[in-house]
Amino acid sequence: MIRIEGIRDFDLEQIFTCGQCFRWEREENGSYTGVAYKKIVTMGVENSLNGDGCKTLYIENATEEEFQEIWKNYLDLGRDYGEIKHILKEKDSILAQAISYGEGIRILRQEPWETVVSFIISQNNNIPRIKKCIEALCETFGEAVGVYKGKTYYAVPEPQVLAQLTEKELAPIKLGYRAKYLIETAKLVSADRVNLLNQCCDKTAEEAYGYLTSLNGIGPKVAHCILLFSMSKMDSFPIDVWVKRVMNQLYGISQGDIKAMKDYAKANFGVYGGIAQQYLFYFIRVSEEGEKINVGTNC
DNA sequence: TTCCAGGTGGCAT
């Protein structure tokens, strides 16, 4: 177990339930257990003893070296979200309200392949079922990475594993029509000797977007989720049904005008468009006010 | 029963 003091702008519940990741499980005491980079850990937060408003993050089953190499980056702890929130609040009073519901959100830096798999499955699907599909996929075809507190944990199956499967073999996972996309994309990625997917992190957002959308089952929305949630392309602004609702109900942009939404985000949220999007997404799906907006669109 | 969910590919204009 390691401890990291002086943590700000950080809420595990918000980080892990805001729709960017699907595999972290809440424990009874409010900590979260999950697998990333083939490591199994439990993370929890305690209030700081010296009353400075900071928190202490603890990670069970991790070493100091693993924190420096994996988890610091994974949790985006090098970025000052306080400063970003300040900038976004100044610009936009609507967004300021959304931010107040998700003060502790951070954008993770997940593994690209896991994010590709997750968001191919996410399309035209709902979050509880996305989670079930991914978990079934990992338990059935993923490598067992270890037994932790009496439970076996599995990694997301590698591209070369999924590339070998037939649609019939994937049928028990109940991916529906997305099974075909997943197999096809796994074939493309596993056949790519230079591993363009992992190189995307070091490329421009435009180059990475071009590669991602060349894969099967990845269009504009899924590509932007991958850019944002695994490659730290913070200006990526994924537009799904919820964001459409927000942009329509709160900003008065007509429902179908995706281009106007993109333009608005670029002009007003700029390089932090993706972070702004995530506050808005969390706000509409979790808060009372967001619930009203949601209900309102159905009338 | 019908509608909906972190949409995309294919095909017709």
Added chain:
DNA sequence: ATGCCACATGGA
């Protein structure tokens, strides 16, 4: 370049 629409699955 833009506009439809089929595509599986399960919960409300």
